[in-house]
Amino acid sequence: QSALTQPPSASGSPGQSVTISCTGTSSDVGGYNYVSWYQQHPGKAPKLMIYEVSKRPSGVPDRFSGSKSGNTASLTVSGLQAEDEADYYCSSYAGSNNFYVVFGGGTKLTVL
Amino acid sequence: EVQLVESGGGLVQPGGSLRLSCAASGFTFSSYDMHWVRQATGKGLEWVSAIGTAGDTYYPGSVKGRFTISRENAKNSLYLQMNSLRAGDTAVYYCARASGASDAFDIWGQGTMVTVSS
Numbered sequence: 001q002s003a004l005t006q007p008p009s010a011s012g013s014p015g016q017s018v019t020i021s022c023t024g025t026s027s028d029v030g031g032y033n034y035v036s037w038y039q040q041h042p043g044k045a046p047k048l049m050i051y052e053v054s055k056r057p058s059g060v061p062d063r064f065s066g067s068k069s070g071n072t073a074s075l076t077v078s079g080l081q082a083e084d085e086a087d088y089y090c091s092s093y094a095g096s097n098n099f100y101v102v103f104g105g106g107t108k109l110t111v112l
Numbered sequence: 113e114v115q116l117v118e119s120g121g122g123l124v125q126p127g128g129s130l131r132l133s134c135a136a137s138g139f140t141f142s143s144y145d146m147h148w149v150r151q152a153t154g155k156g157l158e159w160v161s162a163i164g165t166a167g168d169t170y171y172p173g174s175v176k177g178r179f180t181i182s183r184e185n186a187k188n189s190l191y192l193q194m195n196s197l198r199a200g201d202t203a204v205y206y207c208a209r210a211s212g213a214s215d216a217f218d219i220w221g222q223g224t225m226v227t228v229s230s
Contacts (some may be wrong), residue, residue: 003156032215038157045206045223046149046157051216089157093214100170101147101159101215 003030004104008075011110012080015058021108022073022090032070034093037066037075040106043085049088050075077109085111114138114219116207120181121224128197128228134190134207135219142185145210147217148192150226160205161192162215175201195229 005023012018015064021039022029029035035053038046048057050066053073063078077084089103120132132148148160159180162170170180180193190207203226208217 021209032214034216036214036216038217040113045220046217047220048216048218051212052214057218091157091159091217100162100172102158104158106156 004092004102006090006104006107008105009025009108009110011039011112012077013112014082015044016080017078018080019074019076019088020088020109022075022104024071024073024091024092024102025053025065026071026095028092029068031095032093033068034077035068035073036064036091037064037073038089038091039084039087040085080111082111085109114209116209116219116221118205118207118221118224120228121205123227123229124197124229126198126228129193129195132192132194132205132207132224132226134192136188136190136209139209139219141183141188145215146168146181146183146190147208147210148181148190149206149208149217149220150180150201151206152203152224155203158203162210163190165180184229194226197226199228202226202228 037050040046053068054066094102116133143175146164163181178196182191207221208222209219211218
């Protein structure tokens with residue numbers, strides 16, 4: 001099972017919006033509404049930002065939103081802030097018969 | 113406070129074994145699926161294994177037959193037995209709690225480093 005495809009980098013200025021894509025297949029992203037997004041700052045553990053494509057855990061700012069179309073999921077960060085600079089990873093359920101969970105390669109978000 | 117704390121990492125020679133532990137606190141451990149996820153230095157996240165509340169286990173092909181995930185609910189503990197270790201297994205290993213229908217990883221430990229080298 002191949003990893004999900006994310007762009008290696010993305011950037012935006014404070015206050016702007018940026019969207020990160022995550023492309024999989026009909027066996028993972030396209031087959032289930034079970035896409036999650038994680039934020040990871042250097043030296044820290046990942047933090048759940050979005051689950052089930054578009055749901056936000058308690059405490060995650062509503063500047064973070066998720067969506068999906070076909071085999072591609074997206075994370076949008078609106079009103080960029082300096083503290084949003086981090087690595088972002090998508091993941092998807094991939095079925096218990098194969099890879100149970102598959103991650104994207106990660107996207108480094110830079111706030112200019 | 114909901115918390116996961118990993119331990120057991122270290123330096124091991126190729127072909128060797130290591131057992132990681134993850135101590136859970138602040139929630140009903142037995143009610144949650146649990147996972148191990150690893151991250152090589154400077155690389156992305158890689159799912160390593162999962163165990164359901166009923167003890168069902170899942171692995172990707174890269175570790176199947178070499179790694180064994182287990183849990184001991186009475187001790188609120190998760191384990192990962194790693195055998196036949198290779199240099200490519202070198203990484204920080206995180207335990208993570210899975211929540212909801214999608215098994216999203218809502219709680220992560222701080223990670224424990226495993227280095228496989230001669």
